[in-house]
Amino acid sequence: MLEQMAELVDPLYLPGPQAVLGAFIDANRCLVVDENSGRTVCGVQNYYLWEHLIASLQRIGVGVALAAVLGIALGALMSMWEPANTAFAPFLNFLRALPPLGYIGLIIVWVGIGDTSKYLLLFLAAFPPIVIATIDGVRGVREDYLSAARSMGASSPQMARFVVLPAATASIFSGVRLAVGFAWTTVVAAELNNGIPGIGGLAYISGTQLNTALTIACIIVIGLVALALDGAIRWVGDRLVPWHGKV
Amino acid sequence: MNRTAIDSVDSAADSAVVSLDGVSQRFVTDSGDVVHALAETDLTIPQGQFVCVVGPSGCGKTTLLKIIAGFLEPTGGTARYRGQDITEPGAERGVVFQQPNLFPWFSVRENVALGMRMRKVGKKERSQKAQEYLDLVGLGDFGEAKPYELSGGMQQRAQIARVLANETDVILMDEPFGALDAITRARLQADLLSIQRKQHRTVFFITHDVDEAVFLGDRVLVMSARPGRVVLDQEVTLSSQAGRVLGEEMRRLPEFIELRERVAGAIEH
Ligand SMILES: Nc1ncnc2c1ncn2[C@@H]1O[C@H](COP(=O)(O)OP(=O)(O)OP(=O)(O)O)[C@@H](O)[C@H]1O
Ligand SMILES: [Mg+2]
Numbered sequence: 001m002l003e004q005m006a007e008l009v010d011p012l013y014l015p016g017p018q019a020v021l022g023a024f025i026d027a028n029r030c031l032v033v034d035e036n037s038g039r040t041v042c043g044v045q046n047y048y049l050w051e052h053l054i055a056s057l058q059r060i061g062v063g064v065a066l067a068a069v070l071g072i073a074l075g076a077l078m079s080m081w082e083p084a085n086t087a088f089a090p091f092l093n094f095l096r097a098l099p100p101l102g103y104i105g106l107i108i109v110w111v112g113i114g115d116t117s118k119y120l121l122l123f124l125a126a127f128p129p130i131v132i133a134t135i136d137g138v139r140g141v142r143e144d145y146l147s148a149a150r151s152m153g154a155s156s157p158q159m160a161r162f163v164v165l166p167a168a169t170a171s172i173f174s175g176v177r178l179a180v181g182f183a184w185t186t187v188v189a190a191e192l193n194n195g196i197p198g199i200g201g202l203a204y205i206s207g208t209q210l211n212t213a214l215t216i217a218c219i220i221v222i223g224l225v226a227l228a229l230d231g232a233i234r235w236v237g238d239r240l241v242p243w244h245g246k247v
Numbered sequence: 248m249n250r251t252a253i254d255s256v257d258s259a260a261d262s263a264v265v266s267l268d269g270v271s272q273r274f275v276t277d278s279g280d281v282v283h284a285l286a287e288t289d290l291t292i293p294q295g296q297f298v299c300v301v302g303p304s305g306c307g308k309t310t311l312l313k314i315i316a317g318f319l320e321p322t323g324g325t326a327r328y329r330g331q332d333i334t335e336p337g338a339e340r341g342v343v344f345q346q347p348n349l350f351p352w353f354s355v356r357e358n359v360a361l362g363m364r365m366r367k368v369g370k371k372e373r374s375q376k377a378q379e380y381l382d383l384v385g386l387g388d389f390g391e392a393k394p395y396e397l398s399g400g401m402q403q404r405a406q407i408a409r410v411l412a413n414e415t416d417v418i419l420m421d422e423p424f425g426a427l428d429a430i431t432r433a434r435l436q437a438d439l440l441s442i443q444r445k446q447h448r449t450v451f452f453i454t455h456d457v458d459e460a461v462f463l464g465d466r467v468l469v470m471s472a473r474p475g476r477v478v479l480d481q482e483v484t485l486s487s488q489a490g491r492v493l494g495e496e497m498r499r500l501p502e503f504i505e506l507r508e509r510v511a512g513a514i515e516h
Contacts, residue, residue, distance in 0.1 A: 144348040147318050152362040152413060153338025162361065166352035243351035246395040 015213040020220070023213035024049065044214065045205065047197040053221060055197040059115070059190065060183045063122025067179055071127050072172060075134025076160075085135075096128040100189040108193060118190040118198075125186040126179035133175020137168030170244045173237040177230060184226045264417055264449045265292040265315055269324035271474075272310050283474035284310045287324060290468075290477070295447040297440075299464030301457055301514060307475020308453045309345060312419050315451060316342050328417070338362065341415030343423045345453075347402035349394035355405050356381065356390035362413035380408040383438060385431070400427045404435065411442060417449045425455065436463060457514070461507045462498065469513040479513035481506070 011019060027049035030042040043049060078085040100121055107117045141164055149163045188200035195201025203218035238244070272285035285307040292298055300308050313319040314326050317336040326333045328340065336342075341362075349358045356377045357364075363373035381387050384404040386397075394402055403426050410418055424432045440463060443450050454460050460467045461483060469479035483506060497503055 142348070144344055144346065145350065147316070147336065148342065148344065148348055148350075149361075151316055151318075151336040151338070151340060151342045152409075153365050155365070158365050162365075163350065166350070169352075241352075243393065243395050247351045 012210060012212055015216060019213040020216045023211070024217040024221070027214060027217065045196045045202060049199070049202070049217070049221070052197045052199040052202045052218075053225065056187050056191065056199040056222075057225070059118050059122055059198070060180065060187060062119050064126045064176070064179055064183050066119070066123050067126035067130050068176055071130030071175070071179075072134050075131040075172075076138060078131065079135040079138035088131075092128050092131055095124060100125055100186045101192075104189050104192065113194045117193075118195070121190040122183045122186055125182040129178040129182060130172070130175040133171050133178070134168065137171030137175075138164055140171060141167040170237070170241040173233070173241065177233050177237070180229060180233060181226070184222065187222075262294045263291045263327075264294050264296075264329060265451070266290070266327045267314070267324065268327070270311075270314060270321045270326050271323035272307070272314065272319065273322045285314075285321075286474040286476040288477060292449060292451065294449055295443075297443055297450045297463055297465045298452065298468060299460035299466070300451070300453045300468045300470060301455065301460045301510065302470030302475070303472055303514065304455075306470045306472035308470060309421055310475065311470075312342070312421055312451060312453060315417070316340055316419050338366070338413065339416040341410035341413050341418050343403075343406050343410050343418070343420040345421040345425070347394070347399060347406050349402055349405055349409070351394050353394075354390065355386065355392050355394060355397065358394065358405060359390075359409045359412050362409070377408075377412055380412040381405070383411070383442075384408045384435065400431060403427065404431070407435065407439075414446075415448075417451065418443075420450065420452045422453050422455060424459065432459075439463070457507055457511045458498065461503060461510060467506075467510050469510055471514075479510065481510060481513075 015023075027044045029048075030040045033039055033041050043051065045052075047055075074084075074088065078088055104117070104121055107120055111117050111120060145163055145167060146159070149159055154162065187198070188204055191198035191201030192204055195204065199218055199222055203215050203222070206212075206214035206218065267288055267290040269287045269289060270285065271283075271287045274282040274284055276282060288311070300311065302308055310319065314321050315328075315333065317333045317340065320334070328337070349355070350361070353361065356374065359380055360368075360373040360377040363376065368376075378387065378390060381390055384407055386401060386404055386408065389397060389401065389405075394405065397405065403423060407420075407423055410420075424435060427435065436459065439450075442448065452460075452463060454463075464483050467479070467481045467483060468477050469481070470476065471478045484502075
């Protein structure tokens, strides 16, 4: 009895690499579950694992894209117009301190359990770092760049286009990188309810069903994809801002 | 034109490109100390004059330039450009900064052409003119390079091309040749002089180098520190003779040597 329990408990807490790999493979293929009827099950929770991943990536994409558009706009406004800064800064800092798990319930009550609540949560997680990075970027433009452009006769729109925006790009990009990171850490909370398909939802549900091998497989996938995505954003950033660190 | 003496005095005042009237500057430092960077200063610069400013480090040369450029509002007095109070920078007052500050997101050529782009000059024309000025400063082959791919001295030359290409009325230069080797420096000095003479530009030129000041200037201002003020306002009569054309030989003229000594002597005090 005791021996059996030890055998049972051990892999449940920490399944071996083989079990994790097995769970990963099974989650990406169809399995015959009933020899007699020939009934097959494809993936888990009716979706392959990669479909879960795509669903989450898409949510993160929408949330971060929205956060980028609105965040850069608000950041630009706040950095150039002090009243806007005074008005919005406290809300941003308040929002930044909130744990997404703490208010997901509220958001579901407000906008429903569908994808809107997930977009909104991811948006709220990604928004503050982008706003703050934009403000830092715009305020941090070298004074002598501004002076040079002004004594070349730049109008305000020309100033924004030829000097401020390019100069702030590096900072804005690191804000987006941070935002994507926050979005990943929020994706499980966003997919706690009605989160299938979704890799965060799958990680959570498989855990509640004691399918820890699959949970760990999901976590590893999330980690690796996040890493790859960060690398891709950095790659784009390096190409957009080749002078970074050189001036 | 045939003018009476009084008329020409009037027209001299009228044609003043830059005039400072009791301009002074105090800074409050971060630690709360008050620095009297510039004592009350009167200065009139007529059209086409090449004014050189020399003085020890920290005597307020850059401060004076920033006031004329419109980067700094003086704490006392008024600065005027062609009779108008200077309240902000303008395209008619181009600045070559002490530190190179080309925009790294543009190529060298785009940097030089940016002022024209802002004035909506056509692409072809501005690129042609940019090339002209790049050739002039010896950077003809570096138009496509990025500023950070150039040496410090090359960046400084590109900065000069940027201001010249903008064809500003007044050129304000803050130790533009400080980082250059003797040969490049001599060449650029000669080129700057010939452009200035040809286009009748007004130049305000800061330097540490007494020799350079006397060589280039129609007029040399010597400043001293704490508070910064002009202690010598020396006309350089050599320049009105064809002396400039002599180039290097001019530096060996007895008059040149005497002027240089007078200016150097004023700095000592
Ligand atoms: N923003 C500032 N705040 C406080 N003090 C300042 C500021 N700018 C300049 N000063 C002071 O004003 C004085 C004159 O400075 P300025 O830059 O005009 O000197 P400079 O003659 O150009 O010197 P250098 O030859 O070293 O460039 C210095 O004593 C400097 O410390
Ligand atoms: Mg200086």
